[in-house]
Amino acid sequence: MLEFAWPWIALLLPLPWLLRLLLPPADSGEAALRVTFLDELENLGGKRARPRLPGWRRQAPFALLWLLLVLAAARPQWLGEPLPLPSSGRDLLLAVDVSGSMDYRDMHWQGETVSRLTLVQRLFGEFVAGRSGDRIGLILFGSQAYLQAPLTFDRQSVRQWLEEAVVGIAGKNTAIGDAIGLAVKRLRQRPADSRVLVLITDGANTGGEVAPLTAARLAAGEGVTLYTIGIGADAEQAGAVGLYGLNPGLDLDEPLLRELAAVTGGQYFRARSQDELRAIAETLDRLQPVLQTPTTVYRATPLYPWPLAAAVLLSLLLVAHELWPHGPPSLRRRRP
Structure with a gap:
């Protein structure tokens, strides 16, 4: 099925004719002498006068050129x-x-x-990449909360943005309340039975403006629906202490x-190890989906390169015709 992405571009079709009607004729500012017997003078000199085409025949190539340009611009x-797009x-x-x-x-x-x-x-x-049919978004939070990726079906991009996250990019503190508030702001526009927030943190709320x-x-x-995940090894598992001799898990x-x-x-959920965190991801991955309005997409093949x-x-061709009205210079010299 043929479709134009920007059909309103067709409104530009009469633009050249409107400009010709509205704008005054060009004036070179030089005196001109009108000669009615120019054709006879050219014949006496051995040159053939170039035939004069009717107005519409002279304008037809330029009208076709404008039509092709407008057609290409309409995409x-x-x-x-x-x-069918799974939704x-x-x-x-x-x-x-x-x-x-x-x-x-x-x-580990x-x-x-x-x-x-x-x-x-x-x-x-891996969890994000496997959520086929879900709209996934990403929030990164520290001292402040930022929407790194809006809700989208592009799971690979969300996964890439998650893998590129850096510690401290949003500040050193932990604003859990701000992260939840930002998520609510983004989810409230979606269907009420399909809003889920998964929050992963290793500390307590130490910043932010919202409790x-x-x-x-x-x-x-x-x-x-909020699913919280606390991550961090216990003291005997970590084998190390944090700042001031305190176990970071505390x-x-x-x-x-x-x-x-x-x-x-x-x-x-509490995640103390790789296995526990993987089990949590698998549990979340089994959330029962809620049916939404099916979405249908069409594979679009652009055709604008042809016009x-x-x-x-x-x-x-028009430029060549203006430069060499009787053929290339090499051919004109060989004519008797």
Whole structure:
């Protein structure tokens, strides 16, 4: 099926004729002498007068050129067979803590000691890539919360943005309430039965302008289900202590995370290791999808290069005709 992406461009078709009618004729400012017997003078000199074409025949090539340019600007495209786009999942926002404590290297991945953020990136990157049919978005929060990726079906881009997250990019503190508030702002425009927020943090709320419980109650009022994940090894697992000799795992405010999830009808998960975090991702991956309005897309093949190429070719022919009205110079010299 043929379709024009910008059909309103066709309104420009009469523009050259309107300009000719509205603008005054060009004046060179030089005196001119009108000679009625110019053709006879050319014949006496042995040159053949160039035939004068009627007005419409002289304007036809330029009218065709303008038509081709307008046609190319309207961006014609051929729409193929309709392709169903899976849209039976949820609108899911992933809020990831990127505060300074997420740089603690107390987690393990395939025999290698890695930071908490690195483990989240590797495991939840797979989680994001596997959420076929869901709209996925990404929030990064530290001292402030930022929307890194809006809700989209492009899971690969969201995964890439998650893998490129850096500790401290949003500040060193942990603004859990601000992250929840930003998620509610983005999810409230979506269907009420499909709003999900997965929040991953390793600490307590130490920054931000919105209290976490206030934000959670607001989320519950907007029908947002909150799943909280506390990440970080226990003291005996970490084998190390944090600043001032304190175990970084003690910073995690588990009672608050449990209450936040309970207020919205969600669940709290504790991730102390790679296996536990993978199990949590698999549990979240089994969330029952809520049917939404099916979406149909068409594969569009652009056709504008064809009229554009024809316009370029016609322009070259017109230029050649003006420069060499009787053929190239080499051929004119050989004529008797």
